[in-house]
Amino acid sequence: MTINDIARMAGVSKGTVSRVINHNPQGVSEQTRQRILELIEEVGYIPNRVAGSITLARTKTIGLIIPDIQNMFFPQMVRGVEDCAMENGYTLFLCNSDSNIHKEQQYLRAFLEKRVDGILVNTCGELEDRSLYRSVCQSGIPMVLLDRKSRDFTDKPGVYVDNQEAAYSGVTHLIDTGCRKILFLGGPKGVYTTGERLKGYRQALREAEIPFQKEYITYGAYSTASGYERVRHIIEAYPETDAIFAGADTIAIGVLRALRELNIPVPGQVSVLGFDNIMLSADLTPTLTTVAQPIYEMGYRAARKLLALIGGDPEGAKSECMSTTLVQRESTRSR
Amino acid sequence: MTINDIARMAGVSKGTVSRVINHNPQGVSEQTRQRILELIEEVGYIPNRVAGSITLARTKTIGLIIPDIQNMFFPQMVRGVEDCAMENGYTLFLCNSDSNIHKEQQYLRAFLEKRVDGILVNTCGELEDRSLYRSVCQSGIPMVLLDRKSRDFTDKPGVYVDNQEAAYSGVTHLIDTGCRKILFLGGPKGVYTTGERLKGYRQALREAEIPFQKEYITYGAYSTASGYERVRHIIEAYPETDAIFAGADTIAIGVLRALRELNIPVPGQVSVLGFDNIMLSADLTPTLTTVAQPIYEMGYRAARKLLALIGGDPEGAKSECMSTTLVQRESTRSR
């Protein structure tokens, strides 16, 4: 069933049918419009948008690449993206890169081939294949970075938070409540956010004149298991620890569990500070003090920026920095 | 940059170029193939798959509709779907319906118009618009149901677990460990899984000759907040409660939090049983006893079934029932 069939059945030309299925306001009388609409309804014709896309040169589709939807940080962000996309008639391709550069490139390539109208990426780091990088740029497909800056796409706008400042405020809270021996359980080494958060940690120590000890720093996946495993080793090595700054709430969940199993009271003996404020952080035992990012909003804003870019609005080309807040709960002492 | 440009630059016909970009094994000499490949690489040509899709009548795209990716049950399932899709060269459209029939229909329609090769849906219930239902069927696009049966698409295959049997085994465990006054905090009324789990609950009570009390049953969203709020009211009304069967782990998280705030020891005074075994359930305090569903695997298998259907394999038309297991942890007493 094609537009030709409808045209023939309705006794009009396909141009007319095209006008009505595209809700083209003028160019067709109300009467014929109704007649065609009824016919379409009756025979169950569904326009083929992929055929239309080739002439229109737009697919009403956007692509999103994230490391892993199973990481509790991402669902909210993805939802923000999807809501904005759908409100504007776009459908969303979702891809999980596992922070693997090869997968990321493979998906990027698929997006280019499928002619998405825009690309959103929470990048894993740097691209290896320069030709793909060039292709993305020369394709002219708008792209906005989400949450993490890219060493390759330095010219692309993005939506971020000030990770250093955010970490600084969190660690300062730890210090203000009497902590001195603060472990940093970071995310993966080399990842943008990890580095920025470490800078904030160091800045807070420096200002409080607490010596920086590199043994207190570890790197690992942004996962519960990674937090859990690291705590067990590290606490044994540094029993003087009085606080742990987890580079993400997912890591903090593992930290809390490990501490509970070790019978170490939180925050009695060690305070625990998270980062992100995922929905779950208020349901943990103890509830988690954390540096809140506007996760859903970041996704939504990034999508909105992308749509602006697609629509040719120069506003879309600017990066945006959203603000964070410290959410104090039970896992750290109060002043 | 189109296939014509490449053909011209290479001094061959576009048919030849088409053969090489489609990795068509035969029909072109190794020599020209190499030459064209190099040229493509050099100029950065990216084939336009949407143009190809119109003649091929396939888009290498599948659509997935779920209620809400922010519900912690779904990320794992989506990941299972995505992994299978990507392994087979398919890209995934993700849509969140909020269990809203109108959104579900809107997305279904978008899938039809965009000519996805297959549809996967965790449906919210029944379709209202029969014409859309007819369209889905007459479009011939394969569809498989995931986790929840549909009252409309009764003829479509699906991947499920035996929810009744699963709930039965969980509640029986509660009874075996001495519980008698068991609350059921179900999911939304009318949703397929909720109904089946309630049947299992009743069956377990019946076999143990424990009278069924309808006051012990409540319905609500599959969310932490819903669990949290319901417990506070209901425990006050029925202080004799010695166990709570939450219709989902997400609900159980709220239950655990509420109980903790009320200083009710778990499982000392009340046992808590969840359903799903989301990743987090092992990290809760106390760790959650729950009926485990193979969440990732269900997504993966559903996608595989869909691809079988797309490939014309009649095996794909059969529904599949996966097995559940009871995972005993700290939130219930041991025998």
Place this chain on the structure above:
DNA sequence: CTGAAAGCGCTAACAT
């Protein structure tokens, strides 16, 4: 092994 040509279903001028 390669070229030529006829579509695929639709949109967008341009006529009428």
Place this chain on the structure above:
DNA sequence: ATGTTAGCGCTTTCAG
């Protein structure tokens, strides 16, 4: 207000 027609970029016979 409607019809006509020339593509869009690619695949696929069918020849050569």
